[in-house]
């Protein structure tokens with residue numbers, strides 16, 4: 001039998017984007033600090049012998065609470081000015097999964113995804129039903145005032161103006177325009193998604209992903225994030241994967257599961273599978289984005305075809321590493 005090493009390992013991402021470079025120094029510093037904090041939140045759980053599942057949930061929750069990232073607070077707006085958040089979590093040990101889509105009243109969609117997995121008979125709940133379920137489960141609620149970030153609204157206005165589409169009124173409950181300068185805030189975070197994959201000391205794998213989706217999306221649109229096998233997948237002995245990018249491509253390609261299938265059925269090394277599916281196949285179809293993945297022994301692998309993917313990684317006994325640009329190590 002294969003020896004299972006006791007090492008834990010965690011990788012997180014804060015979205016893959018085509019970003020202007022150089023990024024203002026304070027924005028780059030804020031991005032790195034946000035990633036480092038979320039990484040440490042998850043690592044603290046693994047360090048104490050906690051599960052991969054708890055670690056990915058905690059790391060994603062930390063990024064949902066950070067308005068820097070397009071997930072939870074700080075999510076981007078749909079074309080009608082609404083917020084529709086998606087999230088998923090998957091347990092590689094049991095292949096159980098939970099997800100929510102199109103929610104706007106749940107403070108931490110990843111917690112709702114976990115509750116769907118643990119406390120319902122279903123995998124994916126959407127909209128009002130998901131919100132009622134989360135409320136009944138006692139999960140923290142939030143309103144538009146909590147989620148609303150001025151620069152996201154400006155992003156929507158600019159995008160709709162470019163498309164020649166009408167600009168909706170500010171959503172009920174939104175704060176009055178703050179006068180925040182247009183270029184305030186990390187431009188790299190205007191799109192994106194957050195995610196985490198982990199391997200715990202017991203050898204179990206887990207993945208979680210959360211997003212506000214894409215600025216100016218059609219109301220009702222669901223991306224890859226909450227679709228198990230598209231933006232999120234985990235299977236012990238194979239790999240755990242979390243994606244970010246143009247969700248429609250990830251859904252069509254069943255991208256996260258495609259990576260797992262190459263490893264499982266074709267015996268591909270995880271890094272080769274990730275390079276093939278993201279670096280070759282996704283790019284060939286015209287999709288943008290990337291994935292983070294982790295193998296059964298905790299070996300991290302990642303690939304992206306944009307110039308920037310916010311990412312951070314730590315393994316037992318090692319120092320945390322944070323990177324943004326494609327020419328940085330990690």
Ligand code: ASP
Pocket residue numbers: 015016191192193211212213214222223224225231243244245246247248
């Ligand atoms: N994959 C996300 C979606 O399509 C967005 C992103 O990762 O940028 O909803």
